[in-house]
Amino acid sequence: MRRSLLALLLVLTFACSLPAAGRADCRMRLHEKVALLGGMDDPDVFVWDSQFRLAGYQTGTYDVAKALLPHAWVVPPGTRAIVLACVPNFVHPRYRGFTDDALRIVMLNGPYRGKSGWVMSQDMRRMHFR
Amino acid sequence: MKQRYASVWLRRVLPVGLVAALVVALWGAYEAHSNVSATFDRQTQIQAAQVTLEEMVTFQIDEENSVRGFIATKDPFYKQGYVEAVGEIAIREGRMRAALLAQGLTDLQGQMDDYIASQNDWRTHVADPTIADPNLHTDDVDKRGKFYTDQESHISTSVRNALAEQNKRLARDTLASINLWTWISVLGFAAFGVISFWMANANAAARRELGRDKTTIETLQTAYLSQTIPLPYCEIGSAYAAASSAFAVGGDVYDMYRLSERNALIMIADVSGKGVDAAVLTAFIKFTIRSIALRRPEPGRILAEFNTAFAHAYTVDNPSLFVSMFVGVLDPEASYMRYASAGHDSAFIRRSNGVQQLAVTGPVLGVMEEPFETRTVQLADGDTIVLATDGLTEARYRNGELLHEQGAMDLIERSSADPQRMADELVAQVRVMGGNHMRDDLAILAVRLLGARGQDA
Numbered sequence: 001m002r003r004s005l006l007a008l009l010l011v012l013t014f015a016c017s018l019p020a021a022g023r024a025d026c027r028m029r030l031h032e033k034v035a036l037l038g039g040m041d042d043p044d045v046f047v048w049d050s051q052f053r054l055a056g057y058q059t060g061t062y063d064v065a066k067a068l069l070p071h072a073w074v075v076p077p078g079t080r081a082i083v084l085a086c087v088p089n090f091v092h093p094r095y096r097g098f099t100d101d102a103l104r105i106v107m108l109n110g111p112y113r114g115k116s117g118w119v120m121s122q123d124m125r126r127m128h129f130r
Numbered sequence: 131m132k133q134r135y136a137s138v139w140l141r142r143v144l145p146v147g148l149v150a151a152l153v154v155a156l157w158g159a160y161e162a163h164s165n166v167s168a169t170f171d172r173q174t175q176i177q178a179a180q181v182t183l184e185e186m187v188t189f190q191i192d193e194e195n196s197v198r199g200f201i202a203t204k205d206p207f208y209k210q211g212y213v214e215a216v217g218e219i220a221i222r223e224g225r226m227r228a229a230l231l232a233q234g235l236t237d238l239q240g241q242m243d244d245y246i247a248s249q250n251d252w253r254t255h256v257a258d259p260t261i262a263d264p265n266l267h268t269d270d271v272d273k274r275g276k277f278y279t280d281q282e283s284h285i286s287t288s289v290r291n292a293l294a295e296q297n298k299r300l301a302r303d304t305l306a307s308i309n310l311w312t313w314i315s316v317l318g319f320a321a322f323g324v325i326s327f328w329m330a331n332a333n334a335a336a337r338r339e340l341g342r343d344k345t346t347i348e349t350l351q352t353a354y355l356s357q358t359i360p361l362p363y364c365e366i367g368s369a370y371a372a373a374s375s376a377f378a379v380g381g382d383v384y385d386m387y388r389l390s391e392r393n394a395l396i397m398i399a400d401v402s403g404k405g406v407d408a409a410v411l412t413a414f415i416k417f418t419i420r421s422i423a424l425r426r427p428e429p430g431r432i433l434a435e436f437n438t439a440f441a442h443a444y445t446v447d448n449p450s451l452f453v454s455m456f457v458g459v460l461d462p463e464a465s466y467m468r469y470a471s472a473g474h475d476s477a478f479i480r481r482s483n484g485v486q487q488l489a490v491t492g493p494v495l496g497v498m499e500e501p502f503e504t505r506t507v508q509l510a511d512g513d514t515i516v517l518a519t520d521g522l523t524e525a526r527y528r529n530g531e532l533l534h535e536q537g538a539m540d541l542i543e544r545s546s547a548d549p550q551r552m553a554d555e556l557v558a559q560v561r562v563m564g565g566n567h568m569r570d571d572l573a574i575l576a577v578r579l580l581g582a583r584g585q586d587a
Contacts, residue, residue: 041191042279044272062244066277074272095241095288 026086026101027121034105034124036079043077045124047117051087051102054118058093058100073112080127081105084116091120140332144325151321158315162308169304172233176297179229182222183293187286189218190249194279197257201264209261219249238292245285252278343406344372359386361394363462365578367549369557371521373568382519382573383412387420392461395423398474398517398575399455402494411453414443419457429457429470430491430504437472437495437502445496452496456488456517462579465509470502475535476518478542479507485516485539511581514549516542518556521572525560533563549576 028034036045048054053071056064083103090102100120107115193215200208223246230238256275259266359366366386381401389395399415401408415436422435433455445451456477458469471477473494479486492502509515518538525533533541541559545552553574560572 038276039280039283041187041283042194042276044276046273046276046280062247062281065281069273069277072273074269074276093284095284097291 025088026103027088028083028086028101028103028124028126030083030086032083033108033127034081034083035077035127036075036081036105036107036119036123037077037125038123045075045077045079045119046072047075047105047107047112047115047119048072049117051090051104051118054102054120055091058091058120060094073115073117075107075112076110079110079112080108081124082108086121140329140336144329144332148322148325148329151318151325153318155315155318155322158311158313158318162311162315165304165307165311169300172300173297175229175232176293176300179226179233180290180293182225182229183286183289186219186222186226189215189222190282190286193219193257194275197260200261204264212257212261216253233296235292235296238289241285241289241292245282245289248278248281248285252282346406346409359388361386361388361460361462361577363580364394364460365549365580367551367553367574367576367578369550369553369572369574371557371561371568371572373521373571381408381412382521382571383415384517384519384573384575385416385419386575386577387423389423389427389459392463393427394460394462395420395427396458396460396467396515396517396575396577397456398477398519398573399453400474400519400573402450402452411444414440415453415455419455423457423459427459428504429459429468430502432457433470433472433492433495433502434500437499440496441499452494454494454520458515458517460515460577465511465579465581466506467509467515468504468506470504472502476520476523476538478516478518478539479509480514480516480542481510482512485543487535487539509579511579512547514547514552514576514578516552516556517575519571519573521568521570522556522560522574524570525563525572526569527563528565533560547578549578552576 036047037043038045046054046057048057048068049071053068057068057072058065060068083105085104087102089099091100093100100122102118103121103124104116104118105124107113107117193212196208196211196215199205200212223242227239227242230236230242252275256271256278260271368384370382370384381404382399383401384398385395386397387395397416397419399412399419401411401415403411418436418439419432422432422439426432426435436455440453453472454474455472456469456474457471458467458477460467469477469488470492471488471490472492473490475487475490477488479488488507489505491505492500522541523533523535523538525537527533541556542552545555553576556574557572561568
């Protein structure tokens with residue numbers, strides 16, 4: 001009985017710690033197909049190996065952000081991807097007055113095809129293709 | 131005399147309030163206008179800063195695109211574009227810093243530092259090495275380029291938002307300030323209107339009261355002024371004209387009274403105040419003088435006794451009150467007059483050879499206890515004693531010049547010999563001089579000696 005309760009507690013804890021993919025307050029849906037596209041200044045997109053580094057890059061100071069660069073790929077604009085998970089309002093860009101979702105994606109084409117990483121929803125566009 | 135018609139409130143407080151309300155109203159309007167002007171200036175500065183920022187971002191993109199273009203084509207044209215963009219950004223950086231300083235946005239200066247540091251790093255670590263050798267272009271350079279571009283983009287967005295927020299805040303503050311000052315101005319104008327309305331009503335009420343009082347005063351004056359009684363060996367004329375302004379009515383009195391078979395009292399006086407109180411005082415003068423003259427028909431003593439009575443009755447409570455008076459005791463049969471004048475200089479004798487002014491023999495009544503000299507003047511048949519109040523000598527021509535004693539004497543000399551016609555003509559002359567407007571009351575008493583033959587005739 002005790003073991004069962006402990007197992008249940010662990011399962012619940014794990015479930016709660018999972019990224020809230022597909023939640024209603026996420027800007028992108030789970031398994032949605034997207035294209036990566038940065039801003040007008042530079043359309044390339046940073047794809048990070050961790051949601052925390054993504055958030056750290058956007059939130060951190062100039063030096064912190066610079067130090068995190070080895071943990072990112074520069075992905076060319078137009079790279080297709082599928083949303084695997086979403087953490088709503090996880091990123092707080094330092095110089096912008098809004099929060100953004102951290103999304104885990106897997107890339108479907110380009111030089112990083114098959115690789116998985118984290119981006120902000122702001123750096124992607126919905127693509128209606130199969 | 132007590133000022134009854136325009137209270138201190140009406141004469142002093144309300145006009146001050148009226149001026150204050152107008153000042154507040156104009157001040158509010160001025161402040162509202164100043165706020166709008168200041169806001170316009172500041173918004174113009176902010177808009178200039180926003181335009182400068184957008185130009186910086188545009189040149190930053192040009193700079194990056196020039197490097198990308200050079201990497202892709204190796205065309206030196208892109209190198210030139212890069213160099214020009216660097217120069218343009220430097221110019222706008224100076225302008226931007228000055229604009230931020232002018233707007234008091236000192237916290238954005240730090241962001242500008244970051245922006246410029248990021249651009250310099252991008253040039254040092256990405257643009258310059260790549261332009262020097264396009265083959266050196268690697269993933270690492272790409273990553274650095276993306277990083278610096280992100281930084282610049284984020285900072286420019288932040289500054290853009292801060293300027294927009296500053297603009298909004300300015301508009302909000304200005305709107306609140308304009309609302310406040312507009313309300314103050316509106317209240318000032320409203321107060322101005324209310325006080326004006328109030329003053330107009332109060333003035334109208336005062337005028338109504340004054341009109342009623344003027345009627346009362348004229349009635350009293352007419353009642354108190356003596357009817358021309360017949361005196362042996364004399365012809366008598368008299369006239370009275372009230373001032374055009376109700377404020378100036380009251381206070382003139384003349385009298386003729388038979389003291390004995392031979393003697394007659396002639397008197398004219400002018401009270402320093404105006405209004406109902408002055409009109410009532412004339413009755414006191416008339417009957418007190420008669421009463422004293424019956425006991426002591428000596429003009430100097432009459433004035434002295436009256437002075438004492440007047441001081442006890444009036445000047446204790448009203449020290450500024452005084453009366454000028456001429457008293458004469460006339461013996462027409464013997465052709466002489468004894469007289470005394472308490473500061474009353476409008477007394478004349480018209481003779482066949484001109485007009486003579488009768489001298490003042492003492493100060494005005496109500497000022498001090500002084501003896502009054504009695505003088506005797508010989509008269510001839512046909513001589514006319516002309517007594518007037520200061521409405522004659524202080525009459526003004528249209529240009530404001532006073533008639534004075536000499537002018538009065540000239541008028542008397544040119545007037546008819548008949549005393550009643552003379553009195554009427556003098557009043558008419560004064561009225562014409564003032565443009566049919568009487569500045570002051572005017573009383574005239576004229577007594578012409580006929581002599582025994584004239585009387586018989």
